[in-house]
Amino acid sequence: MALVEVIKWEASTSELVHKFQVNDLKLGSQLVVYPSQTAFFVKGGQILDEFISGTFTIKSENIPLLSKLTNLPFGGESPFQAEVWFVNQVSLLDCKWGTPSPIQIEDPKYGVIVPIRAFGQYGFHISNPRVFLEKFVGNMPSFATQKVSDYFRGVILSKLTNIITEKLYADNLSVVNINTHVEAIGAYAKEKLAEVFTDYGITFEMFQTIAISVDENDASFKRLKDTKDSLARINIMGKENYQMERSFDVLEGAAENSGGLAGAAVGIGAGLGIGKQIGDIVNQNLNVAPQEMQPLPRVSFYVGVNGQPQGPFDLTVLRNACQGGQYSATTLVWRKGMTEWKQMSEVPEFADIFEDCPPPLPQI
Numbered sequence: 001m002a003l004v005e006v007i008k009w010e011a012s013t014s015e016l017v018h019k020f021q022v023n024d025l026k027l028g029s030q031l032v033v034y035p036s037q038t039a040f041f042v043k044g045g046q047i048l049d050e051f052i053s054g055t056f057t058i059k060s061e062n063i064p065l066l067s068k069l070t071n072l073p074f075g076g077e078s079p080f081q082a083e084v085w086f087v088n089q090v091s092l093l094d095c096k097w098g099t100p101s102p103i104q105i106e107d108p109k110y111g112v113i114v115p116i117r118a119f120g121q122y123g124f125h126i127s128n129p130r131v132f133l134e135k136f137v138g139n140m141p142s143f144a145t146q147k148v149s150d151y152f153r154g155v156i157l158s159k160l161t162n163i164i165t166e167k168l169y170a171d172n173l174s175v176v177n178i179n180t181h182v183e184a185i186g187a188y189a190k191e192k193l194a195e196v197f198t199d200y201g202i203t204f205e206m207f208q209t210i211a212i213s214v215d216e217n218d219a220s221f222k223r224l225k226d227t228k229d230s231l232a233r234i235n236i237m238g239k240e241n242y243q244m245e246r247s248f249d250v251l252e253g254a255a256e257n258s259g260g261l262a263g264a265a266v267g268i269g270a271g272l273g274i275g276k277q278i279g280d281i282v283n284q285n286l287n288v289a290p291q292e293m294q295p296l297p298r299v300s301f302y303v304g305v306n307g308q309p310q311g312p313f314d315l316t317v318l319r320n321a322c323q324g325g326q327y328s329a330t331t332l333v334w335r336k337g338m339t340e341w342k343q344m345s346e347v348p349e350f351a352d353i354f355e356d357c358p359p360p361l362p363q364i
Contacts, residue, residue, distance in 0.1 A: 007039075007058075008032035009086040016126065017133070017143035020084035027080070031056040036090045038129040041066045042083040047133055085133060091205055093123030095149045102215075103161045107176075108169040116175065118160065118212045120186065123205040124152075124197065131201030152202075156193060163189045164212075175214060182209045299349070304332035304341060315349055322353050329354035 007029055009018045032055050033039045039051040041063055048065035060067040070080055098119030106113045126132045136143070167173070167188045173181055186209035194204045300312035312335075313321075321327055322344065329345035345354040 006030045006032065007084050008034070009037070010034070011037060011086065011088045011090070013088075013090060013092065014145050015143060016088045016145050016148050017136070018086045018088070020086070025058070025080055025082060025084075027058055027060060029058045031058055031084070033086070036088065038087045038089060040085045040087070040130070040133060042085055042133075043069055043081075047085075047130060048082075050130065087126055087129035087132060089126045089129060091123060091125040092145060092149070093121075093206060095122050095124070095153070096120075097122055097153045097156050099157060099160070103157075103164075105161065105165055105168070105175055107174055108165075108172060109174045112175075114175045114214060115218060116164075116178065116212055116214050118164070118209060120207070120209040120211075122156070122190075122207045124202050125205060126201055127203040128201035131199075135200050152197070152200075155196065159193060159196060160189065163192050166192075178212050178214070182212055185209050185212070299335060301333045301335045301349075303327065304334075309334075319350065319353065322350060 005026070005028075007020055007025070008031070009020065011018065011034065031039060031051060033051050033053050035053045037053060040047050041049045043066060046069075048069065049063045056062060066080075066082055070082075096119070099117050102115030102117050104113050105116050164185060167181075167185050168175070168178070170188075171181070171184070178185075186207055189209065190204055190207035193207060197204055299315040301315065301318055302309045302311040303313065303318070304310075318327070318333070327344060330343045332341040333344055333347055333350070334341045344350040
């Protein structure tokens with residue numbers, strides 16, 4: 001077998017690392033290292049002497065680490081065995097990344113978890129080839145650019161959820177308008193990922209977030225928008241006015257269904273509860289100082305229906321029900337302080353409603 005006399009690799013962008021195929025070398029051989037390359041002598045899996053761009057005549061003097069390991073004689077053309085690895089340090093700027101499935105992001109302003117998709121482009125070069133080889137030699141069967149790019153795309157995606165969430169929380173941004181902040185998110189992601197890729201001997205030259213999209217038909221995103229709209233209305237109207245409007249909406253809805261007054265009472269409570277919950281979110285996220293609400297004077301009545309007491313119901317609720325025809329002048333009511341049940345027409349709080357109503361027809 002002829003001894004190798006010229007050692008070189010004419011690299012392309014399709015491969016990042018190349019192992020020279022023949023191990024039978026000799027002193028006096030020519031080593032050619034092209035620009036944007038670094039060559040290493042490797043023996044027994046140990047990375048030894050390093051050469052940057054240029055043409056070198058291999059002598060024991062310029063491979064001191066290998067000479068020490070293999071006891072090469074000085075001078076002559078003594079044969080020896082070693083691997084020569086070339087690392088391509090050309091810049092790769094057209095690497096794509098994207099989320100194959102939605103990632104779950106918690107909105108920092110409204111606390112709703114929303115699935116989003118993102119995609120973009122990144123570029124890098126191997127800035128520390130020795131570290132790169134130490135990380136990957138023996139761990140990867142192939143060093144095709146596409147395979148290495150796929151590996152790093154997986155690293156990017158594994159970090160991306162935390163990176164986007166951190167940026168949203170840091171700037172108090174909402175997922176609702178996340179797509180208007182893609183440039184800032186991309187810059188932040190580049191900074192954070194650069195720290196990770198330094199450990200691989202890689203320098204990020206660019207990282208772009210082209211788009212971040214949310215499925216507007218997704219139930220969680222609809223919930224997020226509804227919460228945002230409600231908070232905006234509270235901010236404009238004030239919490240007390242918003243709660244009152246919600247109560248009126250519930251009453252109006254109850255009048256149109258079979259739930260009747262009891263359903264309205266439950267709905268009002270739910271409406272007030274929702275108002276309080278969203279109000280708490282406003283106080284927490286918009287730094288609105290909570291204001292103590294003054295309790296409204298409340299008069300509650302029980303109603304006799306089919307010989308059974310129902311209630312208690314708020315006076316306003318009962319008056320609205322009476323005006324809607326749900327109760328008559330002879331319906332019995334009672335509240336605290338009354339000695340006995342009385343017909344509605346006999347109670348001052350309801351008398352004005354029935355003043356113009358004829359008496360009930362006699363039973364036939």
